[in-house]
Amino acid sequence: MPYRTKIGTFGEDVSKDNLGAEISSEEGDSFWVWIFLIGLLAPIFAYVLFLVQVPSQEHEQQRVEVIENQLLNRLEQIDKNSGELNQEFYTTIEEIEDIKSIIQKLNTAKSYNEIEGLLRKTIHYEADRFIMDEWGVERLTNPLSGFQWQEMTAQFSNKSRSESVRYIKVAGRRSDYSGYHAYFVYQDNSLVLDWQATIGWSEFSFDELLQSKPRRAVSVRCLLKKQPGYEIRLNGTTYSGYLISSPNLDAYTFAYVPLDTHQQIDRNLKDALNYGSFIIKEPPLENKRVTLKISYQEELGKDGNFIITELLHDEWVTPKDP
Incomplete structure (x- = not known):
């Protein structure tokens, strides 16, 4: 079927x-x-x-x-005299390799003569040899050390002239895992280490500043901090106060800006710290690297106080020799 x-x-x-x-x-x-x-x-x-x-x-x-x-x-970085673009504005691979080479030579140098041509020349030439003592533990530049760089510009201006210098700031770790910064600028068409900025060198060390209390204004590379309550009022004048510290944070003191005559300096310092900014919502910077002109005034207060007379730059590189 x-x-x-x-x-x-x-x-x-x-x-x-x-x-x-x-x-x-x-x-x-x-x-x-x-x-x-x-x-x-x-x-x-x-x-x-x-x-x-x-x-x-x-x-x-x-x-x-x-x-x-x-x-x-x-x-906008065009040279206003020649009308040509400043080609050095861009960090190149060659520049980074030169920077690594300079750092390596400083790591292995046995005498100042080996590194003399690698350093930015200043009027404080006799102090250049301090770099050998201050360089410290080997500074690493390999990727595992967190090596990085940033282009920046240091500017200085007053009523008579305006200057600027382009520099490269690098950061990484040492062989003992501590951090470091180093600064490089062009001098005589060659990339060199700004050793003063790198080690935080000042005309007076911080200890010398506190002991000698110079009456004339001296340049100081220091760390800057500001908080509410740092202001003081003396003899009818309000002073804006700042805490300044040595590069290694082992010494500090207060320094003041008279608001009746130096309001612009106070604004510049606050801008450097993002203090009281309504645009930037982040907290103010603390221990910001700055280069200042400072003098001591014995008549200010019972025991005298330091006065900030100028903000040279909101970092440790300056376009002119401080």
């Missing part, structure tokens, strides 16, 4: 051959159903895709605008 299976709903007996025909017919119907569904859903998918792409395009446009602004900022 031929094989027969009941698949119909109306009591029909359908043979195997007819079964194949039924299945083929159903597959054909399913095909057209899928075509209909795809045709119905395709515009919906296209619209959703459009909605997704619009924000992406806006984001890409914003990114392009940021890059354009960065390029415009670079172009």
